[in-house]
Amino acid sequence: MKINIPADLLDQIQAHGENTYPYEGAGLMLGQEENDKRTVESLLFLENAREKDIQHNRYLITAEDMLLGEKEAARLSSSILGIFHSHPDLPNNPSEYDREFAIPWYSYLITSVNNAKAAGSRCWRLEDDRESFSEEIIQINSNRQK
Amino acid sequence: MPTLKIPTPLRPYAEGQSTLTLPGEVVEEILEGAVETYPLLKKHLFNDEGKLRPFVNLFLGEENVNQLEGLKTPLSDGDTLLIIPSIAGG
Numbered sequence: 001m002k003i004n005i006p007a008d009l010l011d012q013i014q015a016h017g018e019n020t021y022p023y024e025g026a027g028l029m030l031g032q033e034e035n036d037k038r039t040v041e042s043l044l045f046l047e048n049a050r051e052k053d054i055q056h057n058r059y060l061i062t063a064e065d066m067l068l069g070e071k072e073a074a075r076l077s078s079s080i081l082g083i084f085h086s087h088p089d090l091p092n093n094p095s096e097y098d099r100e101f102a103i104p105w106y107s108y109l110i111t112s113v114n115n116a117k118a119a120g121s122r123c124w125r126l127e128d129d130r131e132s133f134s135e136e137i138i139q140i141n142s143n144r145q146k
Numbered sequence: 147m148p149t150l151k152i153p154t155p156l157r158p159y160a161e162g163q164s165t166l167t168l169p170g171e172v173v174e175e176i177l178e179g180a181v182e183t184y185p186l187l188k189k190h191l192f193n194d195e196g197k198l199r200p201f202v203n204l205f206l207g208e209e210n211v212n213q214l215e216g217l218k219t220p221l222s223d224g225d226t227l228l229i230i231p232s233i234a235g236g
Contacts, residue, residue: 066230067230094235
């Protein structure tokens with residue numbers, strides 16, 4: 001499994017994680033999917049709707065924001081491919097809480113942010129049995145595909 | 147009959163269908179019809195206790211059915227019900 005992300009969009013995701021530090025930041029990746037090949041074309045930065053006192057290790061994207069994302073994806077003739085979020089001062093692999101609430105098919109891109117500096121991103125997909133994640137290789141494109 | 151729109155992540159469990167047209171007078175009946183037709187959908191919509199998973203939300207047009215009558219919200223012919231997940235993690 002691979003997900004193609006233009007370098008500038010990955011930079012924006014990591015900058016968002018730095019800007020929301022020490023809280024988790026999150027948003028949606030929109031783009032195209034064909035024969036399991038995914039290409040991110042745009043991002044939607046969203047508010048972490050969790051209570052402020054637990055935003056350091058929890059995030060929530062509300063159904064209303066997901067509906068907004070679906071409309072934006074339809075406007076762009078694309079799909080919601082997945083979700084990005086940050087892990088302040090924690091590794092960029094999924095937590096047990098991530099697994100418990102994850103939805104199959106979506107790509108979950110996690111950026112580790114240590115002391116307000118992005119320290120790398122990895123991407124994951126939940127297995128159909130909901131028991132574990134598999135890593136999806138991030139392929140960084142220097143030029144956007146038109 | 148009302149229509150149920152399936153979000154992209156759940157389409158593999160509904161044989162790739164994006165839209166299902168199902169008989170039913172309330173939201174609950176539409177969901178029951180959907181999982182009866184496509185049993186693989188069940189574990190992604192309902193937990194082991196048979197309750198709707200917390201991240202599964204249903205919208206009738208722009209309105210979350212939780213703001214209406216929940217699973218008992220009445221539906222009319224031609225209504226479109228959308229399954230919209232909310233996303234949580236840590």
